[in-house]
Amino acid sequence: MKRSKKIEESFFKVLMVIATYSILAVLALIMYSIFAKGIKAMSWEVLTTVPSGGYYYGKGGGILNAILGSLSLAFGATLLAFLIGLPVALYINVFLVRYKNAVRMIRFILDLVWGIPSIVYGAFGFSMMILLGIQTSLLAGTITVTLFILPIMIRSMDEILRTVPIGLSEAAYSLGSNKSELAFKIFTRQTISGIITAILLSFGRGIGDAASVLFTAGYTDNLPNSLMEPVATLPLSIFFQLSSPVPAVQDRAYASALVLTLIILLVSLFSRGLGKRYHKTKINF
C-alpha cells in the first residue's frame, strides 16, 4: 500500500518534470532560432531604412516602414481601446454590480468575443470598409485592431476592478462620493498598476497580430503620410520576406521577427515589474 503510493507519486513527479522541461525546451528552441537567424541579418540599415526597389529580391533597405507602422497602429488601437474600455469596465463594476445577472451575461459575451479568431475581425473590418468605401489604410487597420483588442482590454481591466474590496466602496460612499467619483477617483487609483498591465497586454496582442491587419491596413514600402494611406506592419513584413525565394531576404524576416519579439518581451517585462510593485504596495490584513 505504502509502496504503491510511493511509486505513484514518483511516476507523476517524473511526468510533470518531463512535461515542464519539454515545454521549456521548445520555447528555448523557438527563441534560439529567431535570435540566431535574426541577429545574423540584423543591421543598422535594416532598422533605420525603408525597403528600396527590389528589396524582396535581395537589394538593400530595411523594415523601418513595418516597425513604425506596427508601433503607430498598435499605439493608436491601444489608445482607442483604452478610452472605450476603461469606462465600460468601470460601468460594469460600479454601476451595474447590483445586477448580477446582467453582469454575468456581459462577461460571458465579452469572453466569447475574446475567443473569436482575429481573421474574423479582419474579415469584418474589410466588409465595413467596402460598405463605407474606405481603402486599406492606417485608419481601417487601427479600427479593426481596436475591435480585436477591445474585449481583451475590457475583460482584463474588469478582472482587476473586481478585486476592489466592497469595504472600500462603503468607505467612499460613506464620505459622500457618488458613483462616478467612486469609479474614476477610487477604483482607478486602487487598481492603477493592474490597469496598466491590461493596457500593455492589449498592446502586445495588437502589435503581434497579422490576420486582423491583412485586409485592412494593407502594405506599403513607404511610411504613410496620412491616416488614409496603407501602412506596413511587422507580422506582414515577416510574411512577405519569408515568401521571398532569396535566402538573404528570408534571413531579414527573422530580423523582423526578432524586432517584434523584443518589443513584446519589453512590454511584458515592463508589466511584470509593475505587477511586483503593485503587490508591494497592496494593503495586507
Place this chain on the structure above:
Amino acid sequence: MMLDMEMNKIHIENLNVFAGRQQILKDININIPKNKITVILGPSGCGKTTLLKCMNRLTDLYPELKVTGKVLINDKNVLDPHADIVTLRQYMGLLMQRPYPLPMTIYNNIAYGLKLRGVKSRRDLHKQVMHYLQLANLWDEVRHRLREPASRLSIGQQQRLCLARGLAVNPEIILADEPTSALDPISSQYIETKFTELKNDYTIVLVTHVLRQARRIADYVVFMYLGEVIEQGTVEEVFGNPKMEKTKQYLGGTFN
C-alpha cells in the same frame, strides 16, 4: 436621566432586513438620542453591523438584502429610494470594523472628504487636514509623511486615519463599528475619551464587544440578539437593572 422624544436624532421604525429567506433584522424600533453615546451590544452575528449599514444605506451595495421600514434622520427617511442619499451620508461619519484607507496619500485621505464638502482653497484644506489628524491623535505620527500612501500605515494608525476622515466630512452623527478592536490599549483609551468629548457636538452610535467600555462611555444601550432588539434603555437601566433574562445572561457573562 430623561430621554425626551424631541431630543432624539435618529428614529428607527419597524426596520426589517431580509437576505433571501433568512431574516437578519426583525422589526427594529430604536430612538437614538441626540448628543449622546448609544452603544449597541450583542453577540457576534446578531446584526449590529447590518443595523449600522441601514442607517446610511450602505445596504444598497448588497443586492441580496431587502430592507423595509424607516430610518428617520432630521425627519428624512434614509430608506426612501428618492432620498438624496449622497447628502444624507455626509450627515454621518462611518468608522468600520476594519479600516479601508482610500488608495491615495495620507493627506488626500482627509482632503478627499473636505473637497466633497466644498472646501477649496489650499490653505483651508491644509489647516483642516491638520486639525482632523490632531483630533484623531494621529498628527504627530504622520506630520512628516503626509505624502506617503495611506496603506503604509499600521492598522491602528489606519483606524485613526479613518476616524479623522470620517470627522472631516463634518457629520452630525458618528457611526462606529468596533472602532477600538484593532487598537492598542493606549490608542483605544484615547478614542474612548475622544468620543466622550465629541458627544457634545455629535450623536454617536457605537458597536462594541467590550462590556466595560460600554459601561464607561454609554448613555443609552441597545442589546440585540439574533436580529432582534431584546432590551434598550439608559445605561443605568440596562446595566443596573436589566429586565430581560437574555440581557442578564449576556451582561453577566453566563451567556450561551
